[in-house]
Amino acid sequence: MQKLFRWASKWWLGLIPLAVMWGFAAWNNTVPVEADLSARSAAALKDTVLDKTRIAVDGRDISLAADAFSEEGRRDAVAAVESVPGVRLVDDRTRLVAEAKPFVWNAERDVVRVTLSGSAPLPAMKGRLTEAARKELGGVEVADQMGLARGAPPRFEAAAMLLLDQIGKLKDGKITISDSKVSLSGMARDLGGREAIAAALKNLPEGFAVAANDVKAPPYIFQAYKDPVAATVTLTGYVPDNDVHASIASSASRKFSEKIVDNLKASIGAPGSFNTAVVAALGALSRLSTGTLVVSDREVKLSGDALYEGAANDIRAGLGKDFPKAWQYKPEITVKPAAGPVDGSVCQQLFSELLGKGRIRFEAKRSTIDPDSAGLLDRLIETALRCPTTNIEVAGHTDSDGEDAFNRALSEKRAQAVIDYLVKAGLPADRFTAVGYGSTQPVAGNDTDVGKAQNRRIEFLVR
Amino acid sequence: MSYLVSFHMGWLIGSLLLGFCMGWISVVQRGNGTSKVTARWLAVLVAGLVAASFAQVVPGRFGYWLDLGLVMFACYLVGCTIGAWLRDRVVSRSQPAA
Numbered sequence: 001m002q003k004l005f006r007w008a009s010k011w012w013l014g015l016i017p018l019a020v021m022w023g024f025a026a027w028n029n030t031v032p033v034e035a036d037l038s039a040r041s042a043a044a045l046k047d048t049v050l051d052k053t054r055i056a057v058d059g060r061d062i063s064l065a066a067d068a069f070s071e072e073g074r075r076d077a078v079a080a081v082e083s084v085p086g087v088r089l090v091d092d093r094t095r096l097v098a099e100a101k102p103f104v105w106n107a108e109r110d111v112v113r114v115t116l117s118g119s120a121p122l123p124a125m126k127g128r129l130t131e132a133a134r135k136e137l138g139g140v141e142v143a144d145q146m147g148l149a150r151g152a153p154p155r156f157e158a159a160a161m162l163l164l165d166q167i168g169k170l171k172d173g174k175i176t177i178s179d180s181k182v183s184l185s186g187m188a189r190d191l192g193g194r195e196a197i198a199a200a201l202k203n204l205p206e207g208f209a210v211a212a213n214d215v216k217a218p219p220y221i222f223q224a225y226k227d228p229v230a231a232t233v234t235l236t237g238y239v240p241d242n243d244v245h246a247s248i249a250s251s252a253s254r255k256f257s258e259k260i261v262d263n264l265k266a267s268i269g270a271p272g273s274f275n276t277a278v279v280a281a282l283g284a285l286s287r288l289s290t291g292t293l294v295v296s297d298r299e300v301k302l303s304g305d306a307l308y309e310g311a312a313n314d315i316r317a318g319l320g321k322d323f324p325k326a327w328q329y330k331p332e333i334t335v336k337p338a339a340g341p342v343d344g345s346v347c348q349q350l351f352s353e354l355l356g357k358g359r360i361r362f363e364a365k366r367s368t369i370d371p372d373s374a375g376l377l378d379r380l381i382e383t384a385l386r387c388p389t390t391n392i393e394v395a396g397h398t399d400s401d402g403e404d405a406f407n408r409a410l411s412e413k414r415a416q417a418v419i420d421y422l423v424k425a426g427l428p429a430d431r432f433t434a435v436g437y438g439s440t441q442p443v444a445g446n447d448t449d450v451g452k453a454q455n456r457r458i459e460f461l462v463r
Numbered sequence: 464m465s466y467l468v469s470f471h472m473g474w475l476i477g478s479l480l481l482g483f484c485m486g487w488i489s490v491v492q493r494g495n496g497t498s499k500v501t502a503r504w505l506a507v508l509v510a511g512l513v514a515a516s517f518a519q520v521v522p523g524r525f526g527y528w529l530d531l532g533l534v535m536f537a538c539y540l541v542g543c544t545i546g547a548w549l550r551d552r553v554v555s556r557s558q559p560a561a
Contacts, residue, residue: 007489007547009496011540012505014485018478018539025474025535026528033470033527059527086466088526089519
């Protein structure tokens with residue numbers, strides 16, 4: 001031992017080169033040691049749930065700053081870094097993410113994008129919600145403005161996912177979760193969308209309730225366009241169901257002599273008394289030379305050209321009365337410029353053409369004119385106005401059913417009813433003569449219903 | 464400790480070799496070494512540094528450098544001891560022959 005102390009007293013000389021080596025070692029290794037510890041610490045934190053993680057290394061001391069989502073998660077993160085080999089001290093600068101009260105999450109849709117805002121409980125869930133929105137909306141920009149906060153209600157993710165499914169059904173609007181209350185506002189993309197959303201909300205996870213559902217349905221549109229050049233009436237838009245569809249289609253075929261192009265689609269969401277209002281509006285459209293009918297919710301807009309001034313006034317004034325209450329009628333009727341006068345033979349030809357394409361209808365066994373014939377009568381009046389110097393015989397015919405005397409009287413009454421209609425429209429009464437032929441001049445066999453229908457007719461004969 | 468050793472293995476081996484050389488020389492070197500008083504003061508200084516290292520009171524990079532210095536110093540001492548002991552054996556074996 002004595003020897004050892006004697007030797008050791010001479011070892012100090014080596015401390016000088018040792019100090020030099022130490023200096024080099026420190027100079028050479030400090031940065032690599034720090035980089036290595038930083039990488040190992042980051043790897044150790046890979047499985048922990050943290051936000052805004054920042055690792056700073058000073059020598060072998062780690063300063064860990066991060067937002068944790070629970071006290072346990074925070075402890076685990078610090079312990080994970082402390083257990084990294086080589087780490088000497090850990091400066092715990094972690095903190096808990098703020099608790100949101102109330103916990104609010106929003107999904108807002110406008111024309112160009114969907115914005116997700118408010119709070120999400122975990123970074124991974126934030127990513128899943130954004131991804132779900134992108135998937136649901138395919139192609140629409142999704143802006144993620146969500147922050148992170150504690151305090152989400154249980155089953156928040158399931159509720160948010162269900163609501164994200166609904167955002168696709170909105171044209172624009174906002175969906176909000178505030179704690180466990182769900183509020184929706186905006187406009188549904190399609191008819192029926194509002195009802196579909198209301199149905200989906202019944203599947204909200206337990207604990208969630210709908211505080212307000214102010215989603216509006218888009219306007220319920222029905223349109224009809226009468227094109228005199230193509231001789232078509234095009235029906236587009238929506239009808240509530242197949243029964244109403246059939247009813248409107250048959251009403252249109254009675255009112256119009258033109259070809260009906262039926263592009264109607266069935267959809268729920270029609271306003272009350274839809275059928276009554278549309279049938280009345282189609283009646284008015286049938287009296288126009290050319291025109292457009294737009295029924296939007298409870299508003300009816302009719303624009304076009306009437307055949308003569310009296311008809312225009314009639315349409316402007318009369319139709320409002322036919323509409324159910326709470327419906328608005330906005331006519332924009334002008335009068336078609338009068339066609340030039342023609343002689344009697346042309347007039348006869350025009351009458352024959354009109355009555356060949358359509359028939360004046362009456363109530364069964366009575367002389368009351370069916371309102372569906374108003375359009376045809378307007379055309380007959382317009383034609384009669386073009387040959388003001390001619391006298392016209394209005395001839396009534398029936399089928400062979402019933403007694404001859406009754407049929408003759410009925411056909412004359414019907415011819416007279418037509419003349420009364422023409423006179424009421426402004427034509428001089430002395431130009432017309434009513435004649436009832438009963439069933440004496442059939443144009444088809446009376447043994448079939450089709451033949452009988454052809455025999456029941458009114459003819460205009462220029463004298 | 465094991466991390467420090469494995470990360471700085473080259474430097475520690477260097478310290479060990481340096482110590483070995485110093486130990487080897489110290490056995491036959493003539494002249495005075497450090498006085499007892501100085502040696503005591505040096506021992507106290509080293510003990511203080513070791514205590515500071517274990518108590519982890521020196522922060523950041525300085526703490527790391529201190530740990531590194533002490534580990535290198537420990538290797539140096541081990542090298543010195545081995546070197547001196549081996550030289551002593553070589554010297555004592557050759558003397559009876561002479």
